[in-house]
Amino acid sequence: QQQVKQSPQSLIVQKGGISIINCAYENTAFDYFPWYQQFPGKGPALLIAIRPDVSEKKEGRFTISFNKSAKQFSLHIMDSQPGDSATYFCAASKTSGTYKYIFGTGTRLKVLA
Amino acid sequence: KAGVTQTPRYLIKTRGQQVTLSCSPISGHRSVSWYQQTPGQGLQFLFEYFSETQRNKGNFPGRFSGRQFSNSRSEMNVSTLELGDSALYLCASSLESRGGGYTFGSGTRLTVV
Numbered sequence: 001q002q003q004v005k006q007s008p009q010s011l012i013v014q015k016g017g018i019s020i021i022n023c024a025y026e027n028t029a030f031d032y033f034p035w036y037q038q039f040p041g042k043g044p045a046l047l048i049a050i051r052p053d054v055s056e057k058k059e060g061r062f063t064i065s066f067n068k069s070a071k072q073f074s075l076h077i078m079d080s081q082p083g084d085s086a087t088y089f090c091a092a093s094k095t096s097g098t099y100k101y102i103f104g105t106g107t108r109l110k111v112l113a
Numbered sequence: 114k115a116g117v118t119q120t121p122r123y124l125i126k127t128r129g130q131q132v133t134l135s136c137s138p139i140s141g142h143r144s145v146s147w148y149q150q151t152p153g154q155g156l157q158f159l160f161e162y163f164s165e166t167q168r169n170k171g172n173f174p175g176r177f178s179g180r181q182f183s184n185s186r187s188e189m190n191v192s193t194l195e196l197g198d199s200a201l202y203l204c205a206s207s208l209e210s211r212g213g214g215y216t217f218g219s220g221t222r223l224t225v226v
Contacts, residue, residue, distance in 0.1 A: 034214050034215075036217075041219070042219050042220075043117070043203050043205075043217030043218050043219045043220050044156075044203070044217050045217065046214040046215065046216065049214055089155075089156065091156075100146065100158040100161060100169050100171065101146075101148075101156070101158065101215070102158075103148075103155055103156035104155075105155045106155060
């Protein structure tokens with residue numbers, strides 16, 4: 001019940017295209033869903049996060065879509081750029097009680113120039 | 114504003130030795146969490162400290178321990194190192210202990226030989 005399943009494992013997108021990464025969770029007590037971007041040799045950096053009271057959140061070219069009934073959320077990267085090539089992790093946590101992130105397994109994105 | 118600082122960046126240790134890793138959180142952040150990142154297991158939660166108290170602990174053996182000082186700086190210690198402890202150890206800090214996004218450091222790359 002603590003797992004967060006992330007897909008695809010890797011993704012290749014042409015410059016200017018849309019990158020879509022999906023995550024599914026099991027624990028309905030999760031109420032905070034962040035996405036992180038990690039470049040080689042660096043720690044993960046928070047991109048965007050959403051809470052289950054909204055179905056979509058947009059920040060620049062990055063959008064999270066959230067489907068509470070399906071227990072799924074996804075990251076959309078519009079107008080993908082070569083500089084977006086990185087590994088992306090979704091995560092889920094509870095903001096009460098035991099607070100820790102359960103991370104997805106990561107998606108390695110490559111944007112071709 | 115300085116980010117999360119982890120030292121050292123790289124470490125090579127021999128099986129059976131012990132190691133101490135250090136983390137300085139962002140100024141004003143009182144919550145510090147530690148994660149282990151490996152290619153096989155992904156990002157796994159180790160423990161979280163808030164105001165010098167361990168609030169949560171992940172499913173790691175007792176060889177993994179940590180502490181937090183009054184200035185919020187944190188250390189983690191691994192005793193009797195095993196080859197499987199080779200990983201990137203990431204420290205993350207947050208302003209609130211609940212509901213806020215983590216800011217990760219760049220990590221300490223530990224290699225056990």
